[in-house]
Amino acid sequence: MERKNFLRTFALVAATGPMIIDGCKKDSATKSTTSTTGTTTSTTTSASSGCVVTPTETEGPYPYVGGEATNPLNRVDVTDGQTGVPLSITFLVVNTNDNCNVVSDARVDIWHCNKDGYYSGYANQPGLLGSKSYVGETWLRGYELSDSNGAAKFTTIYPGWYGGRATHIHIEVYVNSVMKKTSQVTFLETISDVVHVSTLYAAHGVNPVRNASDSVFGDSATDLANEIMTLVGSVSAGYAGTYTIGLAL
Amino acid sequence: MYKAKIKLVYKQVIDASSETSFEKAIIHASYQEFLLKSQAYNAEGKFKTFSRMKANDGRANSLHYKLSFSVLHFIEQLDNKIPVIKDNLGNKLSFDTAAFELIESHIEDSSLHKVAINYQTETLTLIDFMGDYLLLTSADAKSNEPSETFVVKMQPGLSIMNYQEINQFAINNLQLETP
Structure with missing residues (x-):
């Protein structure tokens, strides 16, 4: 207002x-x-x-909602009012063709579902709370440019889950505006299961789709091992996650 | 008297010839996002247009939804008022939801980028038709109170997207039930 x-x-x-x-x-x-x-x-x-x-000057770019110069989706905190167990993520972007040296200024996009298994921006999603439409909303979505240390950080919540899929976060990475990676990352189930029976997630409970039997992660045990975000923390304190995005540039 | 519950939709087509700052912002932001996000369906850059991408891979239709995130913040600034169409007194119509649509684009020619925003009103009560004009109210049809009405002329880009006939007998019954 x-x-x-x-x-x-x-x-x-x-x-x-x-x-x-x-x-x-x-x-x-x-x-x-x-x-x-x-x-x-x-x-x-x-x-x-x-x-x-007063001298007249050009209006400049059409201002974003809060007067920001850049797209509001370019943000560290993507929580946008969604409740859940706090999750701070640090993605480290590295070049596998350059001695794993870090890549700065890579655009890392992330998006994931909320604690109840719904995505922002989609209409008529089936799920735990019945059919829901969240068109026009952007929560749990955002992008960051990796810094000089190759790090792109986000503050979000631990994802819930929806029928038929293992718990996951989507990522997309662009270097110099060229798409270099589309992927998804998941978590150790020992941690997801604890989160998913905690207070805010308990109505949905444990995700019955295990990583190894998931349609995306389950096709390769080797890939799955490389798609798990490392987590430290607890339900009460929240979790800190790290994941290295390796790009063959 | 009441004919139907309806929802109106107005399609604002925006392309390189559009002139307002709002339209320019929509074009610029969505085109930049198109250049990024379309790569998912065009890894080798073989296809130049959105039409070709769709023909090759139906998943390219996700671009309607993916690009919408780049313009939502501009639409939010409209304060739920459709920017173009007005009622006969010159008041802007309110919209409930706005859906972004990518009509066409070209990865090497921004002048061919063309999008639309489909503004959908809340449910309105259609009281009567008068030629090209619709007599409408936002009030519920079963209300006994005098309701504020407004008149909208049917015009290009404006359509009725949802129609549910009101049974007069049912309304009378509802009114009788009202304490």
């Missing part, structure tokens, strides 16, 4: 702007060129009364 009020206020100011400018317009106004830090030159008009008409 605060943003909307701000926008309404801004709209009012914008609407009254031209009247103020007209009121200050004087025949004796002089026009002077001021230096700018950019490549463009702005003009400032001085009036005899001493007041100055």
Whole structure:
């Protein structure tokens, strides 16, 4: 609501702007060129009364909802109001063709279901709570650029599960805007099972689909071993997860 | 008197010729996202257009949904008011949900990027037709109170997406039951 009020206020100011400018317009106004830090030159008009008409500049990119310069989905905390056992993830992006050196500025996208097994953005999802539509919502989705240490960090909640799939988080990785990896990561079931019987997840209980029998993870034991996020922590304290994303660049 | 419960849908088509800052933002953000996300269905870059990607791999239809996340924040700023269509008094119509649609795109030519936003209203009560005009109210048909009405002209891009006829006998019964 605060943003909307701000926008309404801004709209009012914008609407009254031209009247103020007209009121200050004087025949004796002089026009002077001021230096700018950019490549463009702005003009400032001085009036005899001493007041100055604010220089006009381009509006710039269409502002995002909170006035951010970048897409709001470019965020560390993707929780967005969803409840669950806290999970802090650090993805480490490395190049397997370069002595496993870290890769910075890789875009890491993640998305996963909430504690009840639903995704944001989808309509008519069957599940624990019946058919649910979360079109227009973006919780548990986001992306980060890996830092100079190759790390992309997210704050989220431990995923729940939905029928037919092992517990998982989706990842996509882009380097220089080129898709380099689409994958999914999972967890040790000894931990998932504990989380899934904890208070917030208990209505759904333990995921009956085991990693080894999952349609995605179950096709290769070797792959599965390389798709498990390492976790430390507890239900009460939350978990910290680390996973190394190896790219053959 | 009451004819039906309906939902209206208005399709705002946005392409390179669109001029408002809202439309430009939608085009820019969704095209950048298209360049990224379409790679999942076009790993070798063989296909230039969204149509070709869909023909080759039906999963490319996921791009409607995947690209929507890049524009939701702009749509949120509309404050649930459809930006184009208005009623006969010039008031913007309210929408309940807005669905993003990728109509066409080209990985090497942003001018061919074309999308739509389908704004769907909440359930409205259609009171009557008057030629091209719909007499509508947001109020529930079974209410005994005088209801505020508004008039909307049918026009290109506007359609009725949901229609449920109201049985007058049932309404009378409901009104009789009202204490």
